Amino acid sequence: MRDRASDRRWAQYLVDERAEAAVYRGLAARREGEERDILLRLAEAEGRHEAHWLGLLGGEPRRLPSASLRTRLLGWMASRFGFVFVLALAQNAEARSPYDSEPAAPASMRADEKVHHEVVRGLAAQGRRRLSGTFRAAVFGANDGLVSNFALVLGIGAAGVSTHLVLLSGIAGLLAGALSMGAGEFVSVRSQRELLESTEPSGFADDGLPDLDIEANELALVYRARGMAEDEALGRARAVIEDARRGRMPSRARHGDAHEVVGGAWRAALSSFAFFASGAIIPVLPWLLGLSGLVAVLVALVLVGVALMLTGATVGLLSGASPLKRGLRQVAIGFGAAAVTYLLGLLFGVSTA
Template sequence: MSTPAPEAWAADRRRWAQYLADERAEAHVYRRLAATKEGETRAILEQLAIAEGRHEAHWLALLGGEPTRMPRASLRTRMLGWMAGRFGTIFVLALAQNAEARSPYDGERFATPAMRADEKVHHEVVRGLAARGRRRLSGTFRAAVFGANDGLVSNLALVLGIGATGVAPQVVLFSGVAGLLAGALSMGAGEFVSVRSQREMLDATEPGTYGDQALPDLDIDSNELALVYRARGMDEATADARARKAIAEAHAGREPVHTGAIDTHEVVGGAWRAAGSSFLFFASGAVIPVLPWLLGLTGVAAVLVALVLVGLALLGTGATVGLLSGAPPLKRALRQLAIGFGAAAVTYVLGLLFGVSAG
């Protein structure tokens, strides 16, 4: 590594000190997250903190010791540290995944190739840890987010479409409440049937124990157990070896081997939990467009307040989806807003047309 020219030392040292502060803060984030976990996840997070410590030592060595004036860590890193002790790990890891994807060392000549490689690998490690949480959330979270979003969009479209026809405010209010109840019940029932059906279908494809008791009676050289394993996706050689081992263990008087413990399926969540989440979140979303009429507002004022409230809620749900999926939150928020307002605009125009026709 080349030694910086004297005239560049001041700028370089400020940059190195910033790197030092950020690495320390990132190590602190991983240690705080590790303290809330156990087992393999905790060990991985601790190793990430140790890796950030190596980077910290690099910049400390270049600086020749602790700088007299240590800069504050970046706002992003400080926010991660604050969230690490207050929010679920999945949210913090999702933000950290986005952060690790933007390595500051790609164009830094004083960073070692190993440090640049570390940053890229860290992104994949954090992605893997975040994926575990996403899988656990997938069933209930999907029902919650889609329920809230459907409630927001469908009821906003309903009240705007009804309101545009020129009916009395009470009719708009009653229509909104009816839409809330009907939609929430429909969403809950539909989610229950969907998840229950999916689980039943997956359960039906799971390998069973029907043939386990027959293992001791099979001929180790001439048997069809290997066909069971081949039918479940194993190649011929692996299936034959697996079958021979299972029969040998059964002949030795050991506990019958489960002939089907080779396949798994993703957890899709509980049907009742998904249905309850869908009902509650649809209702919580659907009540927002109705709030202005519940509060006694009418006409243009009610419409504008409804649009503002629903717009903020759509931005929130979109940003949450983006955050948990590892995508840019702002982009997902704006997409959600555009879709919701687009649907509402169509029904509002249709309401105007029907209102004019009726008139």
């Protein structure tokens, strides 16, 4: 039944649908091709939902509420942040549809919202694949720098050494860790790319293809070794030999998508170095600013806690998970590691006298 409470609810749905459609149109204006068409279709679907609430309200209300904070935040970020980041936020928004508990929302609308979540998830996945290699190195580098250097300076400080030695240890940990992370990331990504390249089909035997006996040849074994069934491999071998005799060499699929996911070795190494260093400098800042003792430790705790919360929340947003849970998990892990080294420092502490 219609009453004031339902009118207010429906009006809120109306303005939120309009705002979400505007977000999709804004994103579409910055894209082209298939992505642009998909985003415009999503905006059209939000327009259908808007028409439903207008019909229930009997036309345009004289006064409309503001869009929800979540929707306004999404619109603000859509004009200022990267495509993948905004789509990740939109994915979270579509996953929290209020229509599941709204009796005035038809089943088709509830189904639309679930499908929209998967559409946005698919669009976001393409962007995630493009940035995953460098992004992975950057996030892991920053977190490793935060946690390892925070644990190092706390452990050294708890041992009772001088402020100068704590600072020196922090700087040394920053440089050693950043260089190690950069080198390790370079070797890891380069090795992974080389491994992928080694699995790609080779053109080593192409020159001899026209001379193979089409009835008795081992080319079919090549395709069977790659996973084809015997009959399929034999048919493929015969077709390739016939094409080779006509002067047409076989085309070879490349692992372009896989290489894109892995990323470039130099990009990954440099970002890992830079982000490890940027993370590792944060726990050292209190000592760099001349603080010492308990005050320096407390300031470092606050700075590192905020940084861990931000990196964890960012990973949560981009992966479509809860940013709060990811942030809190990151803080718990970082502080847990630091607490262990601090206790060890107290256990094996030295006298300052």
